[in-house]
Amino acid sequence: MAVEPLSHKEIEERLAELPGWSLDGDRIARVYRLPSHFAAAALVVHVARVQDELDHHSDLVLGYNTVSLTVNTHSAGGAVTEKDFELARRVEGIAAGHGAE
Template sequence: MAQPITPAEITTALAALPGWQLERDALAKEFKFGTFREAMSFMIRVAFEAEGLDHHPDWCNVYNRVSIRLSTHDAGGKVTAKDVALAREIERVSWVD
């Protein structure tokens, strides 16, 4: 079972994750793309990374926007190292300005 990380660890992680913030016990970010196709392409790239990490986001797509929230269900919905790792991978595959 994953363990929640400390507030200090979350602060350190967020410093290296531009645009991410802590919202209601989850790492959160909204990505805006030029088109729906770009947003869906991004979601597919993220899906492959998430599957590889066996950790899946709570997310929503509306046209050219993708909102992502990361928390770990088996840690009581708190932020764990798994969430930070997935956020880093999401940043790696993102090409949003």
Template sequence: MTQSQLGRPTKLDKEAIAASLAGLPGWTLRADGTAIVKGFRFKDFNEAFGFMTRVALLADRIDHHPEWFNVYNRVDVVLNTHDAGGVTSLDIQMALFMEQAAG
């Protein structure tokens, strides 16, 4: 994967995104092609909040923060890299982690 001059990942093309999403059940490319999205459902608010807390720790560590919305047991997630203008390896990394954290 190529990196920008600042060491940040560059925008993935549609083929690379599709290949990555093949291993991420339930994740889809948003209609405008600039983000990947998924809705998570948990048993209750406590589980949803625990998931968000685990993800927040990673987000802070890698300095890449999700856009998300939480109501009770639902967490809807949008991942993209604003600096790159689309989906990058950071978004895929975050999605993979979210899948593990939701497990």
């Protein structure tokens, strides 16, 4: 089944439901701040598991106490799709458990 790109309006509506997430060019993005490097690394591992479950992967960057994610859908020509928002919602659901802000 093909994944359809979302319109700018649809993207904005979905971003309104995900505080901290924003549109960054052709991707949605979020930076999490964590209490330590270990907590940040643990979040990266947990996100990797979620991504494998969804078979949809973001670009992840681990900093000292930060984790940055950017995501779009390659199979939709690099557009933002519902798959990206599904991943963002799942990450939001686990981030607080790691102490992320």
